[in-house]
Amino acid sequence: MxxxxxxxxxxxxxxxxxxxxxxxxxxxxxxxxxxxxxxxxxxxxxxxxxxxxxxxxxxxxxxxxxxxxxxxxxxxxxxxxxxxxxxxxxxxxxxxxxxxxxxxxxxxxxxxxxxxxxxxxxxxxxxxLPNFYLTAYHLLHTATQAKAGQTAVVYAAAGGVGTALVQLGKLAGLKIIALASTEEKCAFARTQGADDAIVYTNEEVPERVMDLTQGAGADLVFNPVVGETLADDLVMLAPYGRTVVCGLIQGLPNPDFVQTLMFEAVAKSLTLGMFSLWTVMEHEPERIKESLQELLILLKDGKIAxxxxxxxxxxxxxxxxxxxxxxxxxxxxxxxx
Structure with a gap:
């Protein structure tokens, strides 16, 4: 009953x-x-x-x-x-x-x-799995088509989606540069598989990313923060790189940013993408079930934690x-x- x-x-x-x-x-x-x-x-x-x-x-x-x-x-x-x-x-x-x-x-x-x-x-x-890992999964395989050997910068890497991105990104063969607010959170991100980690409150993020990539820049940036951070993304992306906005923790960028976006993005042929899991839920619901099934297998087999x-x-x-x-x-x- x-x-x-x-x-x-x-x-x-x-x-x-x-x-x-x-x-x-x-x-x-x-x-x-x-x-x-x-x-x-x-x-x-x-x-x-x-x-x-x-x-x-x-x-x-x-x-x-x-x-x-x-x-x-x-x-x-x-x-x-x-x-x-x-x-x-x-x-x-x-x-x-x-x-x-x-x-x-x-x-x-x-x-x-x-x-x-x-x-x-x-x-x-x-x-x-249904929200955090599903979002990370589709950031890697729907919003982008991440390929082994690429370098990805993950904002808020110690959070729910961030941790999932680090784990799933490593499974996909990516080099992961984690961004977090404290040394403790950076250490945590490394335990999840991040290759490098940057305390964004203490370091110049674009400069450090360029150093860590020997001047090449990152292929992918997953950004749930935005605010003023998009300007940094443009600097640290490699030519033909892609930033995916997947949240607005710090709100929208300054309206004046459009000019910077156009100049920097055109110069390096960058792509600015947006992603919400809701889009997949509304337009490809069958993929939600398929990817949940895949994630459950990874969990059962100990490949994600x-x-x-x-x-x-x-x-x-x-x-x-x-x-x-x-x-x-x-x-x-x-x-x-």
Whole structure:
């Protein structure tokens, strides 16, 4: 029998972590082609803090849901209900889910965004695949076609997506230059496979990248930060290099940057790309399932290792937002239910 109510964390309005309310709400019901999943683990990402704070309020609906709302975009759990058009064979299966409203005891999701988990894989690490590792995977194989031997600069390399990029980038044969804010985070990035690491708060990043590449520059830059950092990207990219913007932690660049972009980009035939996992979800949903299956195999075989900085209960989820905003986290914050 399906539960009538559930515990969830609601972002009641835009603001600080104090707007997150742990409360009891109506439990969802699966539509015809959906599953009802009892969440065993979910996670908090930096993107959740940006949505909650209103940083994307003027952005696309996919990144700025109307509040109040349950946040969270990834989960692992057990199927406890099915829609009318879904086989009962799904009941009881351990699954990993790429879906919204995951910071709750239950969620509903399309069958197409759900993948069965191997028994050997734990819920805590599996829940980190649907968003962080999926984003990294598609940055490497959709937004770019990364090739072995290329050099890639990874911003925020100690974060959830950054750590996944370092691990998956090394599997793809890339040389990884990690950027992080402290020596401790740079050391952490090296343990994940980064070949070199730069403390961007203490060093001139473009100069160091050029030194590390013997003046050649980087082939790829993965930038979730932007703000004024795009100017650095143009300097440290090799001819024909590509920067992919995959976030706006520091906001938009200065409007005057367009002139610099045109001059520098044209001179070296650079490419500036944009990427959101939402695009793949909307236009190629079958690839989400395929890549999740591939990532689960890599996880089971020990070829990737999601890093957990802290485990919290659902009632303490706001503490996860605080940890991320204080830039304390190396790896990921997991919520266990």
């Amino acid at each position: 399906m539960a009538n109510t559930m515990k969830a964390v609601i972002a009641t309005q835009y603001g600080g972590s104090d707007v997150l309310e742990y409360c009891e709400v109506d439990a969802p019901r699966p539509n015809n082609h959906e599953l009802l999943v009892k969440v065993m683990a979910t996670a908090v990402g930096f993107g959740d803090t940006l949505i909650r704070s209103g940083a994307y309020i003027d952005g696309p609906e996919s990144h700025s849901p109307s509040l109040p709302a349950i946040l969270g975009f990834q989960a692992s759990g057990i199927v406890e209900g099915v829609g009318k058009e879904v086989s009962n064979n799904w009941l009881g299966r351990r699954v990993v889910v790429n879906a919204a409203h995951a910071n709750a005891e239950y969620l509903v999701c399309p069958v197409g965004s759900t993948v069965e988990m191997p028994d050997a894989v734990g819920f805590d690490v599996a829940t980190l 999601p890093q957990i900085y802290a485990k919290l209960t659902l009632s303490d989820l706001a503490k996860g937002h605080d940890l991320l905003e204080k830039r304390k986290v190396m790896g990921n914050v997991v919520i266990e239910l």
